[in-house]
Amino acid sequence: SQQGEEDPQALSIQEGENATMNCSYKTSINNLQWYRQNSGRGLVHLILIRSNEREKHSGRLRVTLDTSKKSSSLLITASRAADTASYFCATAPGSGNTGKLIFGQGTTLQVKP
């Protein structure tokens, strides 16, 4: 079963614009991670935010976490055509943590040049 719900399911923007993706989850978490996937194959880790953090930055990426609302957002600023991909949030369950990640269904981002 998948824990995360992501919205929008698909997003199309022009190069240079910002892209915001949202993720909601159901149970308590240890941390939340965002991954990118190109061409339906391997995933690449983007950023991790722990349950006691509220905001984190990495280059053009900004992630927020609201544990009271069980939600997170990923902001990509000044988007580029190369950012075109699917983006997934993944949560590490907070109890009996075994290291598994529970992924959302993903947001497909298209950045038009």
Place this chain on the structure above:
Amino acid sequence: GAGVSQTPSNKVTEKGKYVELRCDPISGHTALYWYRQSLGQGPEFLIYFQGTGAADDSGLPNDRFFAVRPEGSVSTLKIQRTERGDSAVYLCASSPLVAGTDEQFFGPGTRLTVL
């Protein structure tokens, strides 16, 4: 350095056949994970190894699925009596530490097609 590798990259088989999918994790990574991803969906957890032992196999869909990691490095996912519903991309990931506190490094996946 070398990342996670998976072989084969594609596997086509007939319903009822047995298949093995191999994963070579990043050297030194103690944790290894298998996920399955259907078209248009996020990856779905199958099993997690800490060293040689399966620490959590709660995601295996039924007893046709089995995975091993006998020497704590390479892992093999085995599927018996394959069904058309088993068609998916099977992803392997590894990480250096335990308990989901670190990022996972994913391989390119094996695309399994059951005819």
